[in-house]
Amino acid sequence: MAQQERAKRTRQVILEAAGIVFDECGYEAATISQILARAEVTRGALYFHFSSKEDLARGVLDMAVTTDGVLPQQFKLQELADTSLLLAHRMPREPLLRAALRLSVDQRARKLFGTKWPEWITVGAELLTEAKARGELLSHVDPYETSRFLVGAWTGVQLIAEEVPHTRGDALVHEISLMYQMLLPNIAVPAVLARLDVAPDRPLRLFEAVRPDEGGEGDPAGA
């Protein structure tokens, strides 16, 4: 049992190292040796868990569809916004998530591994379908189309936030907050709209509620 636990931790360490290297160098340029050096594990340990660089990339992508930190809420629309905001909060802090996005955006890596966009669209469409059944949505809203747009907009906003200089430290979460402020009035019925919280500091508050030990960490990595 302790051995299983250790193997699981090693696997996670290797994936995180792969995330850092893919994020810094891109998939093509990344080498197993760099990942070994970063993970500080033996070549044998790495090949016990992953058979190749391709396999590592798939492992990184599999970690990326995550709703960690999202708690059940009165409104499904709040859970949807929380999912987006939490990811925006985590992305500058977690190389694994950045690497997964970078693999999705890279045309060559995308051909090899596909992307997680269809899974993200499904996550959003399911929340919106439930929101619709509960009467939270304006009648014209199509859950699937709306989710596909949200996933696309989120991805593009992230790319631009990386590139275009911002005065704010935590640019991405502010941009995603703004995105919801712009979109929700045309998605939510007014009574629900008035009670949704899409403030940029919401993810930090959610994380503090779930992981009190990590809430007090210093400056965000992306600052």
Place this chain on the structure above:
Amino acid sequence: MAQQERAKRTRQVILEAAGIVFDECGYEAATISQILARAEVTRGALYFHFSSKEDLARGVLDMAVTTDGVLPQQFKLQELADTSLLLAHRMPREPLLRAALRLSVDQRARKLFGTKWPEWITVGAELLTEAKARGELLSHVDPYETSRFLVGAWTGVQLIAEEVPHTRGDALVHEISLMYQMLLPNIAVPAVLARLDVAPDRPLRLFEAVRPDEGGEGDPAGA
């Protein structure tokens, strides 16, 4: 004069060939030889216009911020929507535009050449500032923030439309039309909103008005 005209045409032919090769292979893998073969020009002609592959990439990027086909309209918001819709219409048809977007999204190429996103944001922010001065915008709308969001959302929607299967032939222009349908109610004052046209077939109608000779072309390349 005829010679100047010929040189200009040759330059354009080379840029379009470079666009096709960058679009198909990505910047890293593309070679000058492939571009020569595609352009059907001599090595001398290519080096007369462009000193290197880097120089070609810069030339491709410079062609990409284009408002071709946008006509003056009663509302500046209409011109903004037209700019986005026309680009969505042209992207599946013009490898040069796809190559420019691909260069912007590619993290390594981006480090070398930067992106045209800041220029696009400026184009949008200027139109929105004028729209605001004319009373077309709801009072809370910030032209720069809104433009930055539109450029990000446009880029991400394009990436997803490439990847996620659609039943429609001309997916991108439908997605961008949908994006404006979702956003404009929270941007435009009602009297203007009611008179804006963001239908997916609007760019085709605009192009037919500007270039009647090209209006009748067959199926879109992206179909």
